[in-house]
Amino acid sequence: xxxVTQTPSHQVTQMGQEVIxxxxxxxxxxxxxxYRQILGQKVEFLVSFYNNEISEKSEIFDDQFSVERPDGxxxxxxxxxxxxxxxxxxxxxxNTPGRQPQHFGDGTRLSIL
Amino acid sequence: xENVEQHPSTLSVQxxxxxxxxxxxxxxASNYFPWYKQELGKGxxxxxxxxxxxxxxxxxxxxxxxxxTAKHFSLHITETQPEDSAVYFCAAxxxxxxxxxxxxxxxxxxxxxx
Numbered sequence: 385x386x387x388v389t390q391t392p393s394h395q396v397t398q399m400g401q402e403v404i405x406x407x408x409x410x411x412x413x414x415x416x417x418x419y420r421q422i423l424g425q426k427v428e429f430l431v432s433f434y435n436n437e438i439s440e441k442s443e444i445f446d447d448q449f450s451v452e453r454p455d456g457x458x459x460x461x462x463x464x465x466x467x468x469x470x471x472x473x474x475x476x477x478x479n480t481p482g483r484q485p486q487h488f489g490d491g492t493r494l495s496i497l
Numbered sequence: 498x499e500n501v502e503q504h505p506s507t508l509s510v511q512x513x514x515x516x517x518x519x520x521x522x523x524x525x526a527s528n529y530f531p532w533y534k535q536e537l538g539k540g541x542x543x544x545x546x547x548x549x550x551x552x553x554x555x556x557x558x559x560x561x562x563x564x565x566t567a568k569h570f571s572l573h574i575t576e577t578q579p580e581d582s583a584v585y586f587c588a589a590x591x592x593x594x595x596x597x598x599x600x601x602x603x604x605x606x607x608x609x610x611x
Contacts (some may be wrong), residue, residue: 388540415597427541427586429598430602440596484592485531486599487512 386410390476397466405461405492407476409444412419416459417477417486418451420444433459434481463494471496473478499524501589503602504560510577511610518605520587521569527589530570532561535584542596544585545572 389408397403409416418430432439433451450462453481463470473493477486502521510516522530528549533541547554547561547570554561558577563570575582584606588599 417598419599419601427588427601429600432596432598440594440598442530442598453528454523479597484529485543485546486597488533488542490538490540 387485388476390474390485390489391397391491392492394495396497399464399468399478399496403463403466403494405463405474405476405494406490407459407489408457409459409476409478410487411457413478413480415439415479415481415486416451418461419475419476419488420472421476421491422444422472430461430474443488450468464494466494469494470494499527499589499600501587501600501602502600503506503587503605506603507606507608509608509610510515510602512577512579514577516572516574516577516581516607516609517554518585518587518607519569520571520602521567522589522600524589525565525568526591526593527600529564529590529592530561531588531590532559532572532602533586535586535604537583538552538572550570574607579609579611582607582609597606 416433421427431441431445446465473491475491477488479486503520531546534544535541560573584604587602
């Protein structure tokens, strides 16, 4: 069964550094999402992306965050200047328009030192 | 925006018993309610979902019920097995919104005792 794949599985970064999290959505999916999960808390929506533009973003997704689909297969989340509170699991998800569910990857654990 | 509450936060049952997890939502426009299972070190995996035009859905040992009037929905797992042990998340979404975001509950850590 096709899967959403995320790399790296664990990223350790110094505070203030830029980080890029990478996702390969399922190949025929056209909607892409990023969610985050701070340890022990609920999964929170960050952003949805369709047709090469952001469809919706939460208040968490401020100017430090950006998303990109640089080619036909990858979907990336960039955090420009990381803060300690950015430490979390980041999940990528995808689905086809009008069809559910969203399929999630196994996440990238981001640790900010 | 939507607010999803989930109870209990932890649940322990004996193998073979049933487990019930309950969620409430606030936005009457929500029309899609998935349940995800998250095992340690993995991403959420869908186990069952229900749309607002249906009151109940069953898939083998798993069932979900939805009460739109009361704005609550529940996950029922019967004949629980140790491999059912995981964290379960409910979510709500309005599929009419272009952003299509999911609002998740806080999760229930289910332990099935052999």
